[in-house]
Amino acid sequence: MEALHISNSLTRRKEKFQPLNPPFVGMYVCGPTVYSNVHLGNVRTFLTFDIVYRYLQLLNFKVRYVRNITDVGHLTGDTDDGEDKIGKKARLENLEPMEVVQQYTNDFHDVMDLFNILRPSIEPTATGHIVEQIESIKKILANGYAYEVNGSVYFNVRKFSEDHPYGELSGRKIDELMNNTRELDGQSEKRDPLDFALWKAANSSHLMQWPSPWGQGFPGWHLECSVMSTKYLGEKFDIHGGGMDLKFPHHECEIAQNIGATGCDCPVNYWMHGNMLTVNGRKMAKSEGNGFTPEELVTGNHKLLDKGYSPMTVRFFMLMGHYASTLDFSNEALQAAEKGLSKLEKAMETLSKLNPSAGEGTFDVESFENKCRAAMNDDFNTPILIATLF
Ligand SMILES: [Zn+2]
The missing domain is CATH 3.40.50.620 (HUPs)
Structure with a gap:
């Protein structure tokens, strides 16, 4: 690697x-x-x-x-x-x-x-x-x-x-x-x-x-x-x-x-x-009226927001873009992130309840981990890492 x-x-x-x-x-x-x-x-x-x-x-x-x-x-x-x-x-x-x-x-x-x-x-x-x-x-x-x-x-x-x-x-x-x-x-x-x-x-x-x-x-x-x-x-x-x-x-x-x-x-x-965050393709800035505060985001109390989103949804959403690229903030993208994160959280919950069976499994944990690390080793490529997780 x-x-x-x-x-x-x-x-x-x-x-x-x-x-x-x-x-x-x-x-x-x-x-x-x-x-x-x-x-x-x-x-x-x-x-x-x-x-x-x-x-x-x-x-x-x-x-x-x-x-x-x-x-x-x-x-x-x-x-x-x-x-x-x-x-x-x-x-x-x-x-x-x-x-x-x-x-x-x-x-x-x-x-x-x-x-x-x-x-x-x-x-x-x-x-x-x-x-x-x-x-x-x-x-x-x-x-x-x-x-x-x-x-x-x-x-x-x-x-x-x-x-x-x-x-x-x-x-x-x-x-x-x-x-x-x-x-x-x-x-x-x-x-x-x-x-x-x-x-x-x-x-x-x-x-x-x-x-x-x-x-x-x-x-x-x-x-x-x-x-x-x-x-x-x-x-x-x-x-x-x-x-x-x-x-x-x-x-x-x-x-x-x-x-x-x-x-x-x-x-x-x-x-x-x-890189910067844009909203519907425009730079996020206070003067544009599209600069959400974290509080508005969580409560959904802003004219551009359909609803509130949890801080971890927003964190996950941000990691779905590479840091050096602009990232566009939209309700659709946030809702997709919300679904994705919830799927991962459910998988984590299931994993914690599973009892490993004796003997060899069919899933190659080492190669999976290597793929994740390879994504991060490539200039902290979190979108590839997240894609690998699904
Ligand atoms: Zn400085």
């Missing part, structure tokens, strides 16, 4: 999985920004890496799984000039930012539990790693890949790209990026529109801010993942995962920061990206 192979988003090839220090495996997955309730698209991403985590353990790897909580620095519009998403929520609802963080972290954990998604080994927060982020910025500055303006520090993409590849993960070429990016208006402090913030100066009204060598401020969104992944998994580690929408700019910036700080040319060996 073939060993485990993973589709690597960085090389765009399916590659044999070889951990750096077997039997140990280090895996980092970008977690939620805790300013609103998670929706089902998020659940699909975390379910994908739940399967990866569980399967690696089944293969007897000792996995350190780090999944962060973003509780500062993620600005509205995913830009460098928006308002902090958590700070905004706190301002509008007259709460402490940490109350917002706690409320939605609790919600996130409840939803993960509902779908039987295992907790990671470490769940670090951005606000818990301000010191490390400042240290990392100092290194990037010392290596010449960042510059300071008015108390903010920006990553110098053009300078970095002279020495290292930039855009490999997302398949973007720096010249095209330069041409396609809006010209900076006179207000911007950046030398180049491609540059991104490592540290942003904060005025006195900004809710979350810390002292730094550049004055009071807060870290840029991309930096926390570079810092927390390398702190717990090393300068070079095995697997980095996240949703497809994070490939650019978030993950591209992460790679540049890691290389810019440590000089390690390939900080992550395998990049994995989970």
Whole structure:
């Protein structure tokens, strides 16, 4: 049987999985920004890496799984000039930012539990790693890949790209990026529109801010993942995962920061990206009115739902699609999943009541198990695995 192979988003090839220090495996997955309730698209991403985590353990790897909580620095519009998403929520609802963080972290954990998604080994927060982020910025500055303006520090993409590849993960070429990016208006402090913030100066009204060598401020969104992944998994580690929408700019910036700080040319060996959930062919999004909350799904209380579905039906439904493909959410597909799951559950129940007969059976258990493992070894192919079970 073939060993485990993973589709690597960085090389765009399916590659044999070889951990750096077997039997140990280090895996980092970008977690939620805790300013609103998670929706089902998020659940699909975390379910994908739940399967990866569980399967690696089944293969007897000792996995350190780090999944962060973003509780500062993620600005509205995913830009460098928006308002902090958590700070905004706190301002509008007259709460402490940490109350917002706690409320939605609790919600996130409840939803993960509902779908039987295992907790990671470490769940670090951005606000818990301000010191490390400042240290990392100092290194990037010392290596010449960042510059300071008015108390903010920006990553110098053009300078970095002279020495290292930039855009490999997302398949973007720096010249095209330069041409396609809006010209900076006179207000911007950046030398180049491609540059991104490592540290942003904060005025006195900004809710979350810390002292730094550049004055009071807060870290840029991309930096926390570079810092927390390398702190717990090393300068070079095995697997980095996240949703497809994070490939650019978030993950591209992460790679540049890691290389810019440590000089390690390939900080992550395998990049994995989970694809999105669509509803009747359209992307699931709050603005489209088709982003179910887990609660609506269970109660069936949503105009697009014929009825409620159990969390395990939804989990099973999601596994009927391969993580790297889009998955379309429809009542028909969910009802098919419900039937399939119930059939499997009945079979499990029957199996538990059977007494094995003496002597040789006609069913070849070993070859059946091998088929199941072969499906999973082929880039965690859960739809083939499920087909094998029927
Ligand atoms: Zn991240």
